[in-house]
Each structure stands twice: as C-alpha cells, then as structure tokens.
Amino acid sequence: MACCMKRILSKRLRLKVGRLFGAAPTSCRGFHAELVRHDCCGLPIVHHSKYVCELPANHRFPMGKFPRVLHFLLQDQVITDRQVWRPEIASKDLLSCVHSEDYLSKLIAGKIDEQEQRRTGFPWSEGIVRRCRYETAGTVLAAEIALQRGLACSTAGGTHHAFPSYGSGYCLLNDLAVAAKYLMDSSPTKRKVLIVDLDVHQGDGTAFIFKDESSVFTFSVHCGKNFPLRKQQSDLDVSVEDGLEDKEYLSKVEAHLPWLLESFHPDLVLYDAGVDPHWEDELGRLRLTDQGLYQRDLYVMKTVVSKGIPVASVIGGGYSRDIDRLAVRHSIVHRAATQVWRECGM
C-alpha cells in the first residue's frame, strides 16, 4: 500500500504540501490544551484519560474503547507518547457557541429528566458530563492543531446526534459542531468548514445546527434504514442501502469529495471516521472490511491534504462487545493518517 501511495503522491506534490502548512507551534498558548509533548516529526494525536467514565454493568455503549485506541497505537508503534496532545476541559462558554444556556446548565447540574436521559442512552452522571466535555475539547484542539500542522487526529469524538438543546443517540454534546462553530467564529475572515461525516448513521444534529449557516457545509454518507428514523437535511446527504460493500461504498465517497472541495473551498475539514459501516458492527447495516475502512480513511485524508486543506479526524461510532477488536478498528484512521503524514512529507 505504501508503494501505491508513493506513486500517487509525486515528489512535487509532497514538497507543495510540506510548504502549505506552518511549522510546529513552540508553545500551547492559544490552544485548548493542558499538555503538549512536542515531537515535530510525528502526526499529532489528541487524547485524554478522561475521555472515559464508568457506566452501569452491561451497558451497551462500549465506553472502554477510548483508552484502548491509544493503547494499540502505542503498542503497535504507530505513534510514540511524544505525539500525544492533551486537551483541557471544554468551558461552558466554549460549548455555548452551539448549545443553549438552559441545556448546558441542566446537563452540568444533573437536572436532565428521565425521558431526556433515555433519549441519550446514558444515565446522567458527573463522569459522563466530564467525559463529553473533554471529548469536545479534544475535537476543538485537533482542529486547532490541524490548522497549524495540516493534520491531527483525536482518539474520540464524532457525537453528531446532539442538538443545541438536547442529547440523543449516545451524544450529549456535538463536538463536531462546537469545533466548526468555534473555528469559524475565531477567524476575522470567518473560516469555511466542511464536515465529512462517514459514520453509518446520519449526522442529524450537525445538519440541524448548520442548516442556515453558509460557512459550514455538512456532508453525510449513511445507511438510509439506520438510526435516526427521522433524518435532518444535510447540505449533501448520500443515503445508501443495507449491505453495501467496500468498492461500492468507496465509489460513493469518491463521487462527491473532490467536487465538494473544489466548489466549497473549505479552510478546514472535520472528518468523522466512524467504523460502524464495518460488517461486524452491532449497529451498522453495511459490509465494509478493515481494508475498506483503511482505503476510505486514506482516500479522504490524502485527497484533502493534497489540496493544501487542513483536516482533523474523530473516531465516530463503532459498536462491539469485543472492546479490543473494536479499538483496533477505530485505530485504522490513525494508521491511515500516519501514512498520509509520512508520505506527504508533513
């Protein structure tokens, strides 16, 4: 696969990409980071030990996957711990760029009623709120780093079912929307953000949040028969049938990403690399393989980076009772990003 990539990316292109993105920052000032361990030669990975929290026994959400993603990246020597950036907790102020004051107050104080808790799939706890705040800050930090260095990947994120005033489908805060809105507003020229959401479920919360915002383009490829039952309208929805396999799936992505980049001209891409289109996933209905996910992630990040556009990735959805198998599957995006980083001379 490495040889194939080298043929695709000419030396000229690699030099061009290397020049497009600035040098590594020398301090974490101005970033949503509490700890930065610089390694100017490696792909930045955003992770926090508080991405995880306790859940009731036998809860269906595979909470244990988050630390295991980092574990396998280190164990397999895909990254070193010097590449890891640690986000600081997201302030209420940061979250309020997307979420309503009333919702944030209720969420933080534990005043979410039972019906609302059922809709999220999680019983309320201080731990779950804390983990979502770190996760959201991680996505913001990955996007900030990507703007400086071209590419960065969090080991969590992709909570695209959260709406401004309520949570849904295992999502309490919409990290993609907060990152997009914050980075759009923090630039005097109003940055344009393209959200590429390849989780198997539609990014309904994100689509709703940005339905009237011309500076953010939402692109979702999802299984039409899957959750949520009631879809929102993204700027571009590609609804696919059950059982889709690698080749057909990839052709859907390839049919749209290049023209979207050409016509929308984003300043930043946020990439939700959900692994729930995998054939073994308990909630997906598609039939992608590990290799198919790798090709997808490589294609998306390589296509964006080679146009000189920064990209930050989040892991998105993935559901299995076998936590380690799932964590390795989620680490595919970091492995593909490492290849892009190396071969683009970043």
Ligand SMILES: [Zn+2]
């Ligand atoms: Zn999903």
